[in-house]
Amino acid sequence: MKKYLVWIGAAVMVVALASPAAAQTATAWKSWGLGQIATYWMSKPDFGQGGYSSTGAVTTVGGATGYGYVPKVSQLGEDITNRNITERFNFYLQYGDPKTVRAVIGFEADSSNWGESGWTAQETTSASTGATTSNPSGRFGTFRTDQPQLEIKWAFIEFVVPSTPVTVNAGLQGFYVGGRLFLSDDAPGLTVSADFAPHKISAYWYRMRDVDPLTYNTDDMYGLQYQLSQKLFNVYAYGFYRNGLAPTGALVSGTGVAGVPAVMAPATVADHPWWIGVGGGFRPGNWDFSGQFIYNGGKQESKVGGTDKDYTAWIVELMGAYRIGPGLKVALEGYWATGNDADDTSKIKAWTYPNGTEAVWGMGNDRSVFFMYNGDFMYWNFKYLYTTGIWYGRANVEYNPLAWLNLNFNYLYFGDNAKGSGPKAGINSPTGAQQTKDEDYIGSELNAIAKIKIYEGLYYNMGLGYFLPGAVYDHYTAGAKDRSPDNAWSFVTCLRYFF
Secondary structure, eight states: OHHHHHHHHHHHHHHHHHSHHHHHTGGGEEEEEEEEEEEEEEEOTTTTBSOEEOSOOEEEETTEEEEOOEEOSSOBTOOOEEEEEEEEEEEEEEEEETTTEEEEEEEEEEEEETTOOOOOSOOOBOTTTOOBSSOOSOOOOSTTOOOOOOEEEEEEEEEEOTTSSEEEEEEEEEEEESGGGSEEEEEEEEEEEEEETTEEEEEEEEEEEESOTTTTOEEEEEEEEEEEEOSSEEEEEEEEEEEEOSOOOOEEEOOSSTTOOOEEOOOSEEEEEEEEEEEEEEOOTTEEEEEEEEEEEEEEEESSSOOOEEEOEEEEEEEEEEEEETTEEEEEEEEEEOOOBTTOTTEEOSOOOOTTOOGGGGTTTTTOSSSSOOGGGTTOOOSOSSOTTEEEEEEEEEEEEETTEEEEEEEEEEEEOOBOOSSOTTSSOSTTOOOSSOOOEEEEEEEEEEEEEEETTEEEEEEEEEEEEOGGGOEEETTEEEEOOOOEEEEEEEEEEEO
């Protein structure tokens, strides 16, 4: 049905724009988008330590939940290589003027592997939560195509309050704060901004869940940000609070379909974390300094007679870059995110990202090809997503030998911040790390990234990464080490068209 509605909407728009009256307002229409096609080769994602499924399933290690390769217990030493081609398209339509009032709707054909299995209607849907047990988004890359996989990304109304510097944005929209370290979400909500250039103040509210409006079982996020932007420097500060009251969504009985009511488990905790972040940049002469610090506090309150837990975590990043001459720059960067303490479960000491944030999908931009997500390659290639409980140091050389070619060369050293005495779960942070013995060294990555400009708006990115895994990936049997991890590599490409 969605496919037909889109075609009908497109036909109505064409007819409207063809009329004389509409011709006078045609300039009020604007469209933009991004198309991407990427390829991935990843050798030994398990480092030869027993194999991993490539399902991308959710995993929890030491209390930190993320997406990654799910460990198996067989095939020790197997030479696994993952290969795939994936595609993603975004398209946005705007009517109006951002200086007064505009309406925006955005569509997305989500990340999809070529040759994947098709979407079917054979799924179970919860009447209470809308959650399904199969067929997630991103199923349009099948043989014979023709899949009902067009999603609504944005749908909002934005207007300037007359005779004021205040802008209001209401509807399904993007919330972006703190760059790659904090928040990047598409959600239903409200943004109110007051722009007193060079100062800007923004207030945010968005709703993550509303299970039953009559009982206020909601999950909301509230935020406030201040920004000061100058040519020589910029600073920003923000605070966010999550009022997590919604049930966990565990299905007790029923299915929610075919007249069988779904009975959901009550909330086990009321989650109230908060974050305070400060950051900025300073650009004197050929130097460029930047950094950000975020503290994660608050409380997770038990609703079933358990123990309340305080959040006591933080994250920091600092970078200094020097431009040697035209087209050549060197940089040093440090990153630290607190990890869990397996010997003290009374507090949540591992850095906790806001629920659902996609900010970490850009963690590896211009930095990593193997270990972290990289938005320049459609996010897909990674070893460890939520980079909590780790630290790294990075040395970088960026070179632009030609107007159409950008090169990045990186060395990264990754360490582990989690603590504990083994054997105990959660003493090493990364997904797939062994938990028998506490180790500090995750590994090192060497990579080269090339961005080629073919035409205005059309780019072809390539990245080659080589990873030397550390002791956290040693293999143990019955408490005895019997295998060290193998080195791994990945090669990724992405054709990107901004239009």
